Amino acid sequence: MSENEQRIEARHATLQSVAEGFAAHRHLEVHGLTNPVAARLLAELLKTAERTIAVLVADQKEAAKLAADLSFFHNPDEIVILPHWEVGPYDPLSPHPEVEAERVATLAALHAGSARVVVVPVRSLLQRVMPRPVLDQLAFHLVVEEEYPRQDLKNRLLGLGYQPVPMVEDRGTFSLRGDILDIYPAASRQPLRFDLFGDYIEQIRPFAVDSQRTGEESLAEVLLLPAREMVLAGEHLDYFLQKLQERCDDLDMTRTRREEILDEFREALPAPGREFLLPLNYPQLSTLFDYLPEAGWAVIDPPAIEQAMDRFAAEIREGEQRISNSAEPYVAADQLFLDPGSATEQLDKGRRIDITRLQLYHLEADWPLYRVEALPNSDFHCSAKELRQGLDRLVEQIETWRTEDWRILFACHQPGQAERLQEMLSAHGLELPLVPDRRLADIPRGEALVCVGELSAGFRLPDEKIALFSDEDIFGTRARRRTRRQKRRTLLPSLSELKENDFIVHTDHGVGRYRGLQHLQTGSTEGDYLLIEYAGDDKLYLPIDRIERVQKYVGADGHVPKLDKMGGTAWEKAKFKARAAVEELARDLLKIQAKRKMNKGHSFPHPGADFREFEATFPYEETTDQLAAIEDVQEDLQSEKPMDRLVCGDVGYGKTEVAIRAAYRVALEGKQVALLVPTTILARQHWTTFRARFAGTAVEVDMLSRLRSPAEQKAVMEKLEAGKIDIIIGTHRLLQRDVRFRDLGLIVID
Structure with missing residues (x-):
């Protein structure tokens, strides 16, 4: 820009005016925006954009955060992320299958034009991807009421990188059991179940991973994409093996070592990290720019982008140097990665908007500058x-x-x-x-x-x-908190819990020994079966889809159970005795509950503003199960029936907060709470937690255990009897006769 030219600058710009500027100029800069405001701006750009907008961010964490914010302002079905492999360049580690499947799904969405926005970390931009024509060639549809030879379909799935598993739980896997074919396609948010009649597809329905049950929704057709970018089947495998052999020769590998490496791929058992040989799979890889030839680019925080590019380029150089000194095959970095200069040059060719918090100074900047006043809260x-x-x-x-x-x-x-x-x-x-x-x-x-x-x-x-x-x-x-995938509500959630020779219990046949998974074909039926051995060398072949009929045997350490005999009476007698014992226990529980029903407890009023404010200061986001437990306990407190509730949960998943909220509500009514724990260490831990949580409130929390001196214990008991302590935490010391409460309203036992 010459000295006589003046840069266009818009102060107090609105997001709509920035969007209009983006449509009128090939390059502009806007500053004053944090990530949430940037997401709001991107949603504004999408109102008039005719093509996909690619958003470049420094790392994967920022990508996920920005995509989540953008989903608040725009349809989330039109937003995709291109994740990177999450492994260092040339590391002997393989990317997670879920990451590979998501990458292919994103590339397919870009190829089809169904994604309006793609959020791209720097590492994903600098890594070459599977060729666009190959992706188009390999994708195929499965249609209801069409025939697909079963073996051909299975081979095609294997060729696309889908892994055969006993039970489908992750993307990129499939399971064929008799006339049921389960597939978790790369581009699907749910696994799909295909009901077959021979080679004929009768129905396609999504099913839930946790319960393995199908819903009422039915699909007419499904698009199947490769599960990963490296396709090792058919002509692509032949081409790969040829190029791999040539590369091994170029690296002067011994013939023995070369054949060992080639055998990995012939046997479909490549070593971890072989994905970095992707350039040998195709004549030429594509770049993300090939999938987005006319996209507009939004660059979030250009200085951070530049630093991230330089760091990744340095990692690539170090990784290439490291593997070149090993006995492993590798390809040159420029075959798999773009250098930062080439990527920046491609970014400058298209329509571009730089989004920053602070103004950047460029000696030759001739593009418009927009200043947006955006204030944090x-x-x-x-x-x-x-x-x-x-x-x-x-x-x-x-x-x-x-x-x-x-x-x-x-x-x-x-x-x-x-x-x-x-x-x-x-x-x-x-x-x-x-x-x-x-x-x-x-x-x-x-x-x-x-x-x-x-x-x-x-x-x-x-x-x-x-x-x-x-x-x-x-x-x-x-x-x-990272939520765990819900376990299937079956006796045996997964084959991963079983090892060969484990004892196993079948609901109808009793205790047997698990001898492994067998693949059998009987007539026109083919599938996987659990082999269970019983006394007298009896054998049961249980179809994998009936795994809910068994569970792993649980007994005292070192105890070896006696195997039952199929068709014998011992197991039925054992079930009868167990049933009788359960019925007796149930009768006792009913008597106790009947007595409790006759008693009338204290009904606590509906929570007020003080309680809601206390809830809002909880420093974690409640899990779904935790919220359900809190709601149930609060309803118990409002009822006139005495509460008797058991709260179960894994360590660290929020049971203490359930008790804290119940205790606060009871304390607000002027009643006292006793928390009984088994050890002095746990008592001190709870005391510390409760005091921190109730800081800033009028609730008085104290502890009674052998860790306190006799004088301290006496003072605590006097205050407790006088009603000056709202919540007392202690061991069995709380159960002794000299401990008296003014008005005890709730007992919590941990």
Whole structure:
């Protein structure tokens, strides 16, 4: 840009004006935006964009975060991520099959034009991908009421990289059992079950991984894509073996070593990390730019992008140097990776928008600059001690904004949190409607409401009179627990629990010994069977789809059970005795419960604003099961029937918070809570946890155990009897006669 030319600069720009500028200029820059505001801008660009928008971010974590934020503003079905392999260049490690399947699914969506937005980490941009024509060639449809020779179909699945498994749980796997074919396609969000009649497809239905049960939905056809980018079947395998042999010769490998490596692929058992030989699979790999020839690019934080490119380029050089000194085959880096200079040159060829928080200075910059005033909501964050005053201040500001025709939206991660926030604001004089699926564009001027949605952080746009809050803006960041995949509700959730020679119990035949998985063909039926051996060398072949009939034997350590005989009476007698014992126990429990039903307990009133504010300060996002347990316990407290509830859960999954909320509600009514634990160490741990959780409240928490001195114990017991302690935590010391309560309302046993 010459000295006489002046750069176009728009101050106090709106996101709509930036979108108009993106349509009018090949390159522009906008600064002042955090990730959530950038996601809002991208949604604005998509309103008028005719082609896919590719968003370049520094790393995978940022990609996932931005995609989640963008899903709040735009249809999530049109948003995809191209993940990288998550292994270092030339490392002897293979990418996870789920990652490989997701990469292929994303490439297919880009090829078909069904993705409006693709979020790309730097590592994914710099890695070459499977050729676009090959992906188009390998994809095929399975259609209901069409015939597909069973063996041909199985071979085709194997050729596309699908792994045969006893039970389908992960993408890129399949299982053929008699007239049932289960496949988890690379591009599907659910596994699919094909009901066959010979070679004829009668029905295709999605099914749930946890229960293995199908729903009512039925599909007419399914697109099957390769499960991974490296396709080792047919002509592609022949080509790969030829090129691999040539490469081994170029590297002066011994003939013995070369044949060992070739045999890995002939036997379909490649060593970990062989995916880095992908360039030998095809005459030429594609780049992401080949899949996006006319896309517009949004570059998030260009300095961070540049640093990430340089770091990855250095890792590539180090990895290539390391493997070149080994006895392993490899390809040159430029065959598998782009260098940062080439990638930047490709980015500059298309329409591009640079999104930054701070202004960047370029000596030759001649593209327009837009400044957007976007304010974070950190000034409204309040600690547990200041929550009430903070909410008063927030309510006052919202009322001011409403008179100035602002649009205000509160987005909460979970319905429970949304209801909680609604109640808390109502207690502070602000009545807001809760509309779970409402979005910012739907809100009239001068209105405010609460919705349910994922958003990492809120923001304010004064020039557009928009205020968007996430629940974390007010209550602080809530840690998200990684949810475990639900276990199937069967006696034996997975074959992974069984090892050969394990003892096993069949519901009809009793105790046997598991002898492994057998593949059998009887007439026109073919499938996998569990071989179970019983006394007298009796054998049972159990179809894999009836695995719910068995469970692993559980007994005392070192105890070897006696094998039952199929058709014998011993197992039936054992079941009869067990049934009688269970019935006796059930009768005793019924008597106890009948007595409890006759008694009348204390009914605690509906939780008020104090309780809702306390709930909102929980530093973790509640799991679904945890919320269900909390709700059940709270309902017990409101009932006039005495509570007798068992809460079960794995370590670290939130049982303590269930007890804490129950204890707080009881303490708010002036009643006392006793938490009984088995050890002094656990008592101290709970004491520390409860004191931290109840900091900022009027609840008094103390501990009684042998770790306290006699004088301290005496003082605690006096305060407890006087009602000055709300929650007492202790070992069996709490059960001694000299411990007296003023008004005990709840006992919690851990």
